Amino acid sequence: MVHGTDGSVATLCLDLDTSKAHKAVLEEDIAQIRRLLSGSGLRWVEDFSPSGGRHVYIPLRERLSASEARELVEALALTAASLDPSPHQNITDGCIRVPGSIHKSGGYQILVTPLSEAYDIMRRRNGSDAIARLQAALMPELRRQKELAARRAKAAARTPHSVPAPRPGAELPLRRVARTGLYDTARYKSPSEARMAVLNHFSACGWTREHVQNELTGQFPGLAALYGTPANQERLLSTEWAKAQAYASSGSDQNARTRKAGEKDVLINNTSPTRLTGGAIKPSSAAIHQLVNDLENILYAVLDHRLQARGREGLSLRLLIRGLLGYMRAKETDIVDVGCRTLAVAMGKHHVTIARLLPVLAKASDGILTKVADARHKAADVYLIQLPEHYQQQARELTWRRGKIHAIRPVFRALGDAAALVYEAIERGRRSPTTAEIVRTTGISRNAITKALADMEALAMIRRDEGRWKTTSVNLRDLATRLGVQDDYQAHISRNRRERAAWHAYLDRFLDARMMETDLYDYEREEHWIPPDDAALWLAA
Structure with missing residues (x-):
């Protein structure tokens, strides 16, 4: 039995099973777990079964509660596909086959760790400081596990008890x-x-x-x-x-x-750059990049400060203009014709929110963002991004900043808008800022900034050096994967596909409709023309 009579745990038991993943994946998982435990200063005992599975036993000096042990093992399961957390998920019946036990398929559990070393490890157990280091190393997975639990609880509260609650972010x-x-x-x-x-x-x-x-x-x-x-x-x-x-x-x-009208397997409409007419000349690649650099100067010097007064909406507007500038640089065009759903995926928001923010941003941008064409059929609204004349001199006088401008990078779908702007202030600052300087630069409340800094420091994204904040070399993409952002991203894309397919199917219903002459003629309309009399023509002359 894994748990004691009070539900507490004296040994963490990790069960890596070939029924959960391919044997080659299991071998990669056990190697990764060894590195993780060794880096945290933990000692463990290991065995393997005739079926190819592995067991890892981590003896503890101070017993852990059932909830703490479960959280830790479930966090480890997020890093290893072959790890089965079920022994720690059942307080009354959770058990594991120990070394020397008879296996159900024949044979025995064979001890891998030398017997004398295993005896020493079980006698001199791991302290709480090593467990704390392991929890720090698994901070992204622990955070992700709590968010998944909160989502399940929220989904269960909305769903009648007679119907099983849907599993949020189900894997494809x-x-x-x-x-x-x-x-x-x-x-x-x-x-x-x-x-x-x-x-x-x-x-x-x-x-x-x-x-x-x-x-x-x-x-x-x-x-x-x-x-x-x-x-x-x-x-x-x-x-x-x-x-x-x-x-x-x-x-x-x-x-x-x-494809036929009315079918729901309609393709996604990938919007293409708007073709200019009337002899317009497409700007060169170098001109677009220079324009984006100048617009960034105006963004940091003027527009950010104006949008700070809008509160929470201002945070979204500031990140939306950053996303548009990033799209402009990537596509090398000053014409933006992407749909709200595409922007919503990049921003990590609902498309209705994007549709509401775009007109507000166009009005608040003081001529930087201008709507030039309305959406029609499958085409999205078309916006022009330009540098107004009254900002040109100011943009030229300011020096360009190093690095790239981003909207919502994947990791900040989990950490929030405030954390994205705080990280940008540290990453693109002309020098490493203090907390007070971040407050002045971003215009965000000190409480929100303190929380964002604490969250990012716990995830090893930033570090504090002599009172100033600096970024670390952590891979933000890998961190986003560990936080489970990929699942949310795929769920968002799948939802957009379904909604876009339904809308396109509705539009395609009218493609095969043939308009007859009778459809154009209105029987109640007086179409004959009564010519004026000669007197009226003479008076008019």
């Missing part, structure tokens, strides 16, 4: 295959078919080969396990990715040709 099946390496053998006859399905999925989502290559050692080790060996992966990945891209493009073309 092919993403689960890429993460664990386990697939439905009734649907895919071999690992080759399963990994091609995963690659087709990633290609349809707009991924690149480099992105897939990076995630093979990141959040999707199961896809790498489906290749069997690194040699097979290196030999086959390029060829299979080319096939996946060809399949995705051919599928898109075929869907576009065979």
Whole structure:
């Protein structure tokens, strides 16, 4: 039994099971857990089972409560796909098979740690300071676990008790295959078919080969396990990715040709740059980048201070203008014609919020953002971003800032708008700022800034050096993955696809409608013309 009579825990028991993930993924997980425990100063005992699973036992000097142990093991499970947290999720019946026990498939649990060393570890147990270091290392996962628990509780409160509450942010099946390496053998006859399905999925989502290559050692080790060996992966990945891209493009073309009015499998409308007419000249790439730099100067010097007075709405407006400038630099155009749903995904907000903020920002920007065309059919509103004449001299006198401007980077979907602006103040400041300087620069309340700084310091995003804040070398993208932002991002995209498909299907209902002559003629309209008499013409002359 894992828990005592009072529910407390004297040993943390980690059960890595091959039923949860592919054996190759399990081996990667156990290696990662070893590194994590060793880096926290913890000692552990390890065994393995005939089925290929692994058990890790972490003896504790001070007993942990059931809730603390459960939180810690569930946080570890977020980093290891093969880790089964169920022994610590059941206080009354949670148990684990110890070394030397008979395995249900035959054989015994075999101790990996030398017996004398295992005896010493169980006798001289780990202190609370080492557990505190482990909790600090797992801070992103602990935060993510609390947010997931809060979402489940909120969903359960909204759902009648007779109906099971939906699981928020449910993982897509092919993403689960890429993460664990386990697939439905009734649907895919071999690992080759399963990994091609995963690659087709990633290609349809707009991924690149480099992105897939990076995630093979990141959040999707199961896809790498489906290749069997690194040699097979290196030999086959390029060829299979080319096939996946060809399949995705051919599928898109075929869907576009065979789409019928009223169907709900309508494609996403990828808005394209507006074609200029009337002899207009498209600005060069260098001119666009210089314009964005000048607009950043005006943003920091003037516009930010004006928007600070708008409170919470001002935070969203400041990040929205940053997102538009980032889009402008990336696409090298001063014409923005992306839809509210696309901006909502980039901002981590609801599209209704974006639709409400855009007109407000256009009015408050003092000529920087101007609406030039209304949305029509599947096309979005079109906005022009320019530097007004009364700001040109001021923009030239100010020096450009280092670094890139961002709207909401993925990690700040979890940390909030205030944290995004605070991090930007530290990252793009001309020198490392103090807390008081951040308050003056951002215009955010000191309480909100103190909380944001504490959260980011706990996640090792920033550090304090002689009273001044500096950024660290932590990878924000990996941190966002650990915080579970990817699940929210995919859920947001899936919701947009469904809503956009329904809207496009509604619009396509009218494509096949043929207008007859009778539809144009109004029987009640007087169309004959009565000519004026000669007297009226003479008077008019």
